[in-house]
Amino acid sequence: MRLFSGAGKKLAFLAAASVVSLSALAQNWPASTVTVVVPWPPGGPSDIAARPLAKGLTQSLGQSFVIDNRAGGGGNIGTAAVTRAKPDGQTLLVTSSAPIVINPSLYKKMSFDPLKDLAPVTNLLRVPLVLVVHPSMPAKNVKELMAHIQSRKGQFSYGSSGNGTPQHLTSELFASVTKLQMTHVPYKGSAPAISDLLGNHIPMMFDSTIAIMPHIKSGKVKAIAITSAKRSPLLPDVPTFAEAGLPAIESYAWYGMFAPAKTPKNVVAKINAEAQKVMKGPEFQKVLADTGSDYVGDTPENFGKFVQAESARWSKVVKESGATVD
Incomplete structure (x- = not known):
C-alpha cells in the first residue's frame, strides 16, 4: 500500500507540474520573436490580412511578429512547415482557405492533414x-x-x-x-x-x-x-452572378490563423484573444472596410467547426467540377 501511495503521489505531482508548465507557457507567450508563416508570395490577400495583424501584435505584446512568405505548392509548402513546428505558439500560420479545405481533395498526395495537424485560432477575413x-x-x-x-x-x-x-x-x-x-x-x-x-x-x-x-x-x-449573395457596397454597380442568371456561382475567399496541432489550448486561447484585440482596432477595421469583409473573428472552437464545414463543401465542389492540379 505504501508503494502504491508513493506512485500515486508521484503521478499527482507530475500532473500538477504539467498544469503549472502549460499555465506558465500561456502566461509567458510570446517568449521571443514569433514567426508568422504566409504560404503565398508577398503582396497577396493573405499578406494583406497578416501584416496589419503582425504589426498590431508586435505593438501590443512587445515581441516581434515577423512575416515569413513561403510560397509554392498551392500553399502546401509553407503550411507543411507550420505543421512541423514546435507547438508552443512561436510559429503561426496565416493563409487562405486553399491548403486547409481545398487541397486535401485536389492533391493526390499531401505531407500533412490540415484538419489533424493544425489548431484553428480565428478567422480573419471573409470576402x-x-x-x-x-x-x-x-x-x-x-x-x-x-x-x-x-x-x-x-x-x-x-x-x-x-x-x-x-x-x-x-x-x-x-x-x-x-x-x-x-x-x-x-x-x-x-x-x-x-x-x-x-x-x-x-x-x-x-x-x-x-x-x-x-x-x-x-x-x-x-x-x-x-460571387456574393448580394452586391458589395464597394462595387455597387457590379451585379452578382445570381442577377446574371447563374445563382449556383456563390463563393467566398476566407483567410484564417492557425497554430501547430498540440499547441496547448490555453496558449491558443491567448493567441486568439490578442488577435481579436488587434482585429477590433482601427488599423484592422480599415482593412475590413477596404476589402468588403465583415468582422469574422471567432473562438477557436467555432472557427474549427467552420473549417470542418468548409472542408466538406469544397470537397464536393472539387468532385463535381472534376478539377485537378494538372
Missing part, C-alpha cells in the same frame, strides 16, 4: 470574389463574356492565384455551370497573376475583393460580376 477581365476584352457582362469564350472554341485561358485556391475552384465552378471550355493558368499567388492580367498575358481571372479592388478602381481591369 467575395470578382470576375475581372482585361479592359481590351469586348464583353461588358456575363452573357457577352460567355459568348466570347464560346467563340474561342476551347482556345481561351484564365489565370488564378494557384492550384486549389478559391480563385481556381470558383473558375472551375464557372466553367462547369456554363459548360465552357477554358484552360487554367496557375500562378504562385494573386500578385503575379494580377500582374499578368494587367499586362494582358491572361484575359480573365477570379480574385478576391481584397486583392483586385485597387485595379478595378483604377480602371486597369474590368469587373464583370461578383
Whole structure:
C-alpha cells in the first residue's frame, strides 16, 4: 500500500507540474520573436490580412511578429512547415482557405492533414470574389463574356492565384455551370497573376475583393460580376452572378490563423484573444472596410467547426467540377 501511495503521489505531482508548465507557457507567450508563416508570395490577400495583424501584435505584446512568405505548392509548402513546428505558439500560420479545405481533395498526395495537424485560432477575413477581365476584352457582362469564350472554341485561358485556391475552384465552378471550355493558368499567388492580367498575358481571372479592388478602381481591369449573395457596397454597380442568371456561382475567399496541432489550448486561447484585440482596432477595421469583409473573428472552437464545414463543401465542389492540379 505504501508503494502504491508513493506512485500515486508521484503521478499527482507530475500532473500538477504539467498544469503549472502549460499555465506558465500561456502566461509567458510570446517568449521571443514569433514567426508568422504566409504560404503565398508577398503582396497577396493573405499578406494583406497578416501584416496589419503582425504589426498590431508586435505593438501590443512587445515581441516581434515577423512575416515569413513561403510560397509554392498551392500553399502546401509553407503550411507543411507550420505543421512541423514546435507547438508552443512561436510559429503561426496565416493563409487562405486553399491548403486547409481545398487541397486535401485536389492533391493526390499531401505531407500533412490540415484538419489533424493544425489548431484553428480565428478567422480573419471573409470576402467575395470578382470576375475581372482585361479592359481590351469586348464583353461588358456575363452573357457577352460567355459568348466570347464560346467563340474561342476551347482556345481561351484564365489565370488564378494557384492550384486549389478559391480563385481556381470558383473558375472551375464557372466553367462547369456554363459548360465552357477554358484552360487554367496557375500562378504562385494573386500578385503575379494580377500582374499578368494587367499586362494582358491572361484575359480573365477570379480574385478576391481584397486583392483586385485597387485595379478595378483604377480602371486597369474590368469587373464583370461578383460571387456574393448580394452586391458589395464597394462595387455597387457590379451585379452578382445570381442577377446574371447563374445563382449556383456563390463563393467566398476566407483567410484564417492557425497554430501547430498540440499547441496547448490555453496558449491558443491567448493567441486568439490578442488577435481579436488587434482585429477590433482601427488599423484592422480599415482593412475590413477596404476589402468588403465583415468582422469574422471567432473562438477557436467555432472557427474549427467552420473549417470542418468548409472542408466538406469544397470537397464536393472539387468532385463535381472534376478539377485537378494538372
